[in-house]
Every structure is written in C-alpha cells, then in structure tokens.
Amino acid sequence: EIVLTQSPTTMAASPGEKVTLTCRASSSVSYMHWYQQRSGTSPKLWIYETSKLASGVPNRFSGSGSGTSYSLTINSMETEDAATYYCQQGSSYPWTFGGGTKLELK
C-alpha cells in the first residue's frame, strides 16, 4: 500500500500570502490528485493528474511534482481558500488518500 503523508497538518495564512502544501508518497506514483473539502460539505476535485485544474478552480492554484513528492500552491491566499485539502493517488490499488492539510485564514 502506498502511504501518502501531507504536511503541514494544519496551517494559517494571511490574505495575499503564498501557500504551499506538500504530499509525499511512500513509493513512486504516476500522478497526484487533490481535493478541497469545506466544513460540512462533500470533497471537490481540485487538481488532477498532478497539475490540471478542475473546472471552476481559480488559476491562483497550481500543482506540481513527480515520483514521490508533490505540492499544491496557492499564489495569493484568499478567504474562500480556507478548507481542508487532501491528496490522493490512483496509480495502484489500494487507492489512498493523505491525512489532509487544514488551511485556515489568519
């Protein structure tokens, strides 16, 4: 099983600040996918296949990485970006998720 470790677990950012969330895999994966989940709602696909933005995702978001190290970056934090972000790999079964990073507004 491929274990995904996200860091940090929790962080706070000010409006306008650049934010980087990381996801490390215990073995190499072909792609990483990211989901945003706001409190009390279903997860939403946010970034897929490492760097492609899902429909409606603002272009201040970007994704990058390869092998065992991946990241999600917010170029300039906005209020609406406060949420929990999960990474996920679908390269090999069992598909696995990271533990999540809770991003709060400072």
Add this chain to the structure above:
Amino acid sequence: EVQLVESGGGLVQPGRSLKLSCAASGFTFSNYYMAWVRQAPKKGLEWVATISTSGSRTYYPDSVKGRFTISRDNAKSSLYLQMNSLKSEDTATYYCARRGGYGGYFDYWGQGVMVTVSS
C-alpha cells in the same frame, strides 16, 4: 448537470448488514467506473470500492474485502454497496463518486450518507 444521490444510510447494530444506493443522473452512467469513498467522523477520506463499467471487475482495500460488495445496474443508472458484518469502525459518511479518468481520480461526488454502527 452531473448528480449523485446516495440513500440507505442509518443506525445498524454490529454484525448486521446494510445496503447503500446511489442514483446517478446527468451523464451516461454505463461509460464510467464508479466508486465509494468514506469518511469517519472528524477523520480523513478512505477509498472503499471501485467497479468497472460493466461490473465485471471490482476492487477493495483489505479493510472491507470479503465484507462489502459493490455492484451496479446500468439500466437504472444506479450504484450499490452491500455492507455485511458491520463493525463500529465502519461508522462514517459514505460518498458515491465517479472516476474521472485513467489517472484514478474522482471528478464528481455525492452529498454523502451517514452510516452509524452501534449497539
């Protein structure tokens, strides 16, 4: 508009069974792999099962293998999850999700249905 609507959740005693359903609309259901993902209260996401377009191939993590069965009815655009021998650790919100592409991601999610396993 893609819609996934789960039903069938509730309170069930340990060791008993429960069957979840997911009604899909807004896309050609038979063209997509489908899946179930769960989230225990205040916890992260856990993939539970995936089924191929025809239903001939199914995949599970060890945590539910042998107890849960995913199935589908393409004529009814419906997805199911039969859960047997339920344990307290199966308590979670269960989401129906559509697999978006060959990269193994979930591009649409339902609103979720709560399953509580308790005596």
